[in-house]
Amino acid sequence: MMTLQTRLRVISIGIVAENKERDNPEVLITPIEILPFQLGEVKEDKTTFFSKGLDGFGKEWSAQVDVDKTIKATWLSLETNRETPPDLMRGEQVLLWQYADTDKYFYTSMGRDDPLRRLETVVYRWSNEPDVTKDIEALTDENSYRLTISTHDSKIELVTNKNNGEPFAYQCLLDTKNGKFTFTDDVDNYLFLDSANTHIKAHNKDTTFFELNKKDINGYAPQDMTFTVDRDVSITVGRHMTFDIGGNYSTTVGGSETVDVKGSISIKSGGPLTVNNPSTKYTTPNTEFTGNVKIGGALNVSGGITGEGTIKGKSGDFKDFKASNPINAKTVYAPDG
DSSP: OOOOOOSEEEEEEEEEOSOOOTTOOEEEEEETTTSOOOOSOOSOOOEEEEEEEEOTTSOEEEEEEEEOSOEEEEEOOOSTTBOSOOOOOTTOEEEEEEETTSSOEEEEEOSSOGGGOOSOEEEEEEEOOOOTTOOOSSOOTTTEEEEEEETTTTEEEEEOOSTTSOSOOEEEEEETTTTEEEEEETTSOEEEEETTTTEEEEEOTTSOEEEEETTEEEEEOSSOOOOOOSSOOOOOOSSOOOOOOSSOOOOOOSSOOOOOOSSOOOOOOSSOOOOOSSOOOOOOSOOOOOSOOOOSSOOOOSSOEEOSSEEEEEGGGGTTOOOSSOEEOSEEEEEEO
16 A cells, blocks of 8 residues: 655754844755754855866866855744744744755744744734635735734734624724824724823713823713712812803702811802701801892891891781890881871
């Protein structure tokens, strides 16, 4: 029985002879098992040999041969979903492959010399094409999810699309060079972080946002804002607090309410001021009312009443009028009739 074997085979362990160029899948490799007795550094060392002479007919001939101890090899991907070749550095160990006896060579990294690596870029892709009958030449951002990790560009990026019926597409970008992070979709919802400028912002497509911008906090809601706290809320304001309310303002307090104001209190109302409670007590050296005062019940005055005006009423209205102290006025009362 004949046993068939693939003609793609490993021919030698190799040492990378040069730092691989970015985005170039080819690199020069020295096959150390084929050329084991080398002196000096492993690097490209091309030598050209010339030869000439006379053939059997007495005719002159010449030849030129370029000899090098390195082989140009192309990256052979044995790792699924990875799109980019490893960024090899000189001195790394690889496996050197050859197909049959062709002058075509490939390499795969052995993963034994990662400390030699410097800047790298790795791109992964995962297909999200649902149509199994569709011919696809290459995976792109339109038919696959992509993850890019690049220390060349100082970024980590994840990108999705809507090729498989997804309602939204997303991009997550960590820009380590500029200290920024963004998470966005395709309808203008986004999260944003700028570490250098201490700026954090959350924004949605309806223009609602919440923002921490250096030492300021900003927010906006086109409609309602609701906060529910099961226990305590404490707000400390170092300077001024302003409320600009276009409609009604309502406060419901289940217990007691205490207001401690070190300065003045000024209340200006375009309509009536109504206070509805069992009793009201003012403790103040002086109270002044400008305008008329109407009292629907009894008036109990422990001190004196002093005034420049007139107390008016019908005769019967003053029959039970009593005062424990004198009433000083130009006219004590002026009964009608």
